[in-house]
Structures are given as C-alpha cells and as structure tokens.
Amino acid sequence: MVVLSLVSLLLMTLDQRTSLVAPLRDGLALLVEPIQRLAGLPGSMAVRLREDWAGRERLLADNRRLRRTLRELRLRQQKLEALEAENARLRRLVGAAQRLAPQRVEIAELIAVDLDPYRQVVLIDRGSLQGVYEGQPVLDDAGVMGQVIEVAPDTALVILVSDPSHAVPVQIPRNGLRSVAAGTGRPDRLHLLYIPNSADVRVGDQVTTSGLGGRFPADYPVGVVTAVEHRPGEPFAEITARPLARLDRSREVLLLWWRSPQDQAPARSPVPGKADGDPAS
Numbered sequence: 001m002v003v004l005s006l007v008s009l010l011l012m013t014l015d016q017r018t019s020l021v022a023p024l025r026d027g028l029a030l031l032v033e034p035i036q037r038l039a040g041l042p043g044s045m046a047v048r049l050r051e052d053w054a055g056r057e058r059l060l061a062d063n064r065r066l067r068r069t070l071r072e073l074r075l076r077q078q079k080l081e082a083l084e085a086e087n088a089r090l091r092r093l094v095g096a097a098q099r100l101a102p103q104r105v106e107i108a109e110l111i112a113v114d115l116d117p118y119r120q121v122v123l124i125d126r127g128s129l130q131g132v133y134e135g136q137p138v139l140d141d142a143g144v145m146g147q148v149i150e151v152a153p154d155t156a157l158v159i160l161v162s163d164p165s166h167a168v169p170v171q172i173p174r175n176g177l178r179s180v181a182a183g184t185g186r187p188d189r190l191h192l193l194y195i196p197n198s199a200d201v202r203v204g205d206q207v208t209t210s211g212l213g214g215r216f217p218a219d220y221p222v223g224v225v226t227a228v229e230h231r232p233g234e235p236f237a238e239i240t241a242r243p244l245a246r247l248d249r250s251r252e253v254l255l256l257w258w259r260s261p262q263d264q265a266p267a268r269s270p271v272p273g274k275a276d277g278d279p280a281s
Contacts, residue, residue: 104257106130108138111155115248117185120163122146126255127154135215137256143221143244144168144209145253160247161222162187169212170222172205179239181207181222187247190223192239197230199237207241217258 112123126132128151136148138158146166150157159166160183167182170192177199179192195201205225211218223241230237 104131106255106257108156108253108255110251110253115160115187118164120160120166120183120185120187120247121149122158122160122253124156124158124253124255125154127152127156129153131257132156132255137216137220137258139220139254139256140245140250140252141254142246143223144216145245145247145250147215148255158253160187161190161243161245162247167193168216168222169210170207171210172201172225173208173219174202174205175200177201178210178212179207181241184240188242189226190241190243192225192241193236195237195239197232197234197237201225201228201237201239203228217256 106126108124108126110122111125114121124138132148132151134148134151136156138145138147144161146158146160146163148156149159161168161181162185163183164185165183167180169178170181171178177195179195181190182193184191190207192201192207203225206221207223207225209216209218209220209222221244223243225239226242227240228237229239
C-alpha cells in the first residue's frame with residue numbers, strides 16, 4: 001500500500017506539472033470506459049424499462065379513452081341520424097297535411113303494432129279526448145293507411161287497409177273505373193274486386209279513394225296496380241295493387257277530420273259477407 005501510495009503521489013505530481021502522464025491517462029480512460037458502461041447498464045436498463053412501461057400505460061389509457069369517446073360519438077351519430085330521419089318523416093307528413101283539404105289534420109304516433117296475417121291493426125296515441133272518432137280516416141305521407149275502429153280516452157285502434165276484413169271503395173283516375181280494394185293480410189298487396197275481364201286496367205295505374213261509402217274523401221291515393229290477370233270464363237279479372245302507404249314502416253300517421261263525427265253516417269260494407277259497421281268502408 002505504501003508503494004502504491006507513493007506511485008499515486010508521483011503520478012499526480014507528474015500529471016500536475018508535466019504532460020508525460022496524459023497518454024497513460026487517456027489509455028486508462030479507454031480501458032475503463034467499457035467497464036463504466038457495463039457497470040451503469042443495469043441502472044439505465046431499469047430506467048428505460050420504467051419509462052417504457054409508463055409509456056405503455058399512457059398509451060393503453062389513451063386507447064381506452066379514445067375507444068370510449070368513439071363509442072359515445074357513434075351513439076350520438078346514431079341519435080342524430082334517427083332525429084334526422086324522424087324530422088324527414090314529420091316534414092313529409094306536414095307536407096302531406098298541407099296538400100290535403102280537410103277541416104282539421106293532426107299527427108299521431110304509433111305506440112303498438114299487430115301485423116299478423118289475420119289481424120293488421122296499430123294503436124295510436126290519440127283518443128276521444130283529442131276528438132278522434134270511430135271510422136275516422138288515417139293516412140301517412142304517401143297514402144291511405146286505414147281507419148279508426150276503437151276509441152279510448154287517450155288511444156285509438158286503427159285497422160289497416162291490408163287487413164283481410166277491410167275494404168275501401170276506390171277508383172282508377174285514368175278512366176274513372178270504380179272498384180273495391182280489399183285487404184289480403186299482407187302489407188304489400190291489395191285485391192281490386194269486381195272489375196270485369198274486359199275493363200281497361202293496366203299495370204302502373206294509380207288507385208285512389210272514390211268517396212263512396214261515407215268514410216274516406218275522394219281522390220286520396222291508395223295504391224298502384226301491380227298485376228292484371230284476365231281469366232277466361234270468369235266475370236271478373238284478378239287484379240292486385242301495392243298500397244302506397246308504408247303500412248309496415250310508418251311511425252307517424254295523419255288523422256283527418258274532413259267532416260264532423262255527427263255527419264258520419266254508418267257505412268255499409270261494399271264487400272259481401274262483411275258486417276255492417278265493420279271497417280270496410
């Protein structure tokens with residue numbers, strides 16, 4: 001230790017007063033540097049791992065936050081799209097109401113739907129307290145949907161034109177030919193009854209209410225002819241029409257007060273076999 005101490009003092013003195021020890025110091029520094037790096041490697045790796053882990057946690061947290069924000073934005077977008085669709089439907093209904101000329105028109109919303117093949121009815125959120133009456137015409141923005149058959153204080157039951165027990169007097173405006181549009185149990189098909197085989201009916205002909213029967217005003221759109229089959233030996237042709245009203249999709253409907261309820265005479269069914277007062281106006 002004494003020798004090493006003396007050597008150290010000698011080297012420090014030489015390094016302080018001369019430049020003879022500088023090459024030796026540089027060489028020793030080169031030899032020691034890898035050892036210093038190796039000695040500091042565990043500490044630097046630990047620091048880097050902590051930083052990487054913290055960065056990963058931040059990324060995961062940011063990812064979760066962004067995913068949550070994305071879900072919220074998608075929900076808002078869906079809500080906005082639903083509101084836009086509802087506004088479009090209401091604008092169409094208001095436009096349809098402005099084109100009509102009844103004494104009063106009111107928009108009602110569907111609150112229940114029953115569309116089985118034997119009974120096609122909907123429940124609306126308007127009733128006798130709002131002046132709704134049995135036999136009242138019900139439309140959407142495209143055409144006739146049906147009529148009211150039962151009335152409660154705040155609700156009313158509406159039978160659709162596609163119900164098998166429903167029929168409405170109609171005409172073809174192109175030639176004035178009158179018929180009866182009977183429901184088939186399907187929301188996309190009506191039967192036009194009592195049209196002779198020789199009658200001039202074409203696919204694409206518009207079908208509107210005739211005003212007969214006392215329930216529906218004349219010239220309201222009902223449907224469009226989709227098929228015409230002339231049957232030899234039979235008195236009447238087989239004619240089907242597609243309802244213009246969106247019977248299976250509409251969420252809002254129009255109630256028409258085209259005459260006062262006191263003026264509504266009990267309408268007899270134009271279809272043989274249907275009971276009087278049945279919604280077969």
